[in-house]
Amino acid sequence: MVIVTLNIDGKEVKAKEGMTILEAAKQAGIEIPTLCYDEKLEPYGACRICSVEIEKRGKTQIVASCCYPVEDGLKVKTTSDKIIKIRKIILELLLPLSPTGPILSLAQKYGVEKSRFPSQRTDCILCGLCTRYCAEVKGEKAVTFIGRGADKKIALVPEKAGVCATCRECYNLCPSGKIIDETAV
Ligand code: SF4
Numbered sequence: 064m065v066i067v068t069l070n071i072d073g074k075e076v077k078a079k080e081g082m083t084i085l086e087a088a089k090q091a092g093i094e095i096p097t098l099c100y101d102e103k104l105e106p107y108g109a110c111r112i113c114s115v116e117i118e119k120r121g122k123t124q125i126v127a128s129c130c131y132p133v134e135d136g137l138k139v140k141t142t143s144d145k146i147i148k149i150r151k152i153i154l155e156l157l158l159p160l161s162p163t164g165p166i167l168s169l170a171q172k173y174g175v176e177k178s179r180f181p182s183q184r185t186d187c188i189l190c191g192l193c194t195r196y197c198a199e200v201k202g203e204k205a206v207t208f209i210g211r212g213a214d215k216k217i218a219l220v221p222e223k224a225g226v227c228a229t230c231r232e233c234y235n236l237c238p239s240g241k242i243i244d245e246t247a248v
């Protein structure tokens with residue numbers, strides 16, 4: 064097993080090669096917010112709320128910590144001014160879609176009281192947790208995305224209705240409650 068040493072927020076952190084920055088930070092007790100991540104699922108990189116600033120070979124870059132693998136000598140800042148600004152903008156974009164639950168909690172934490180963007184409540188932030196959980200963990204595709212761009216939304220597959228009726232394990236993952244409403248219909 065190869066162990067790499069990186070620096071997260073000034074703290075020397077040792078991590079197994081292949082881990083992500085998010086996993087290494089979590090192991091070191093450093094909290095990074097997430098919305099589309101779940102440890103049981105493959106990284107997806109959709110919400111970008113887990114963005115961090117990395118420095119390697121003198122160059123800085125913003126990356127999604129849930130997808131980016133640790134590297135020896137990497138310097139990571141999880142709460143730089145730039146990162147806070149990015150998270151605030153992301154929350155401003157998400158709040159009109161889903162102004163409750165974890166998104167509202169994060170908005171309050173980051174001092175985002177209102178959004179400059181128009182209200183377009185869908186109660187779904189397209190995080191893909193439900194669709195990926197269904198496919199990757201349950202081996203089913205009972206919930207899926209349909210449409211593209213602004214019309215993209217989740218949909219239940221009619222032929223698989225019986226699967227949802229007895230499963231509902233994705234309920235606890237959904238950051239907006241949308242999947243509960245969908246399956247209740
Ligand atoms: S229904 Fe919930 S879990 Fe599924 S994509 Fe939308 S926000 Fe994510």
Ligand code: FES
Binds near residue numbers: 098128130
């Ligand atoms: S938690 Fe990393 S991109 Fe969503």
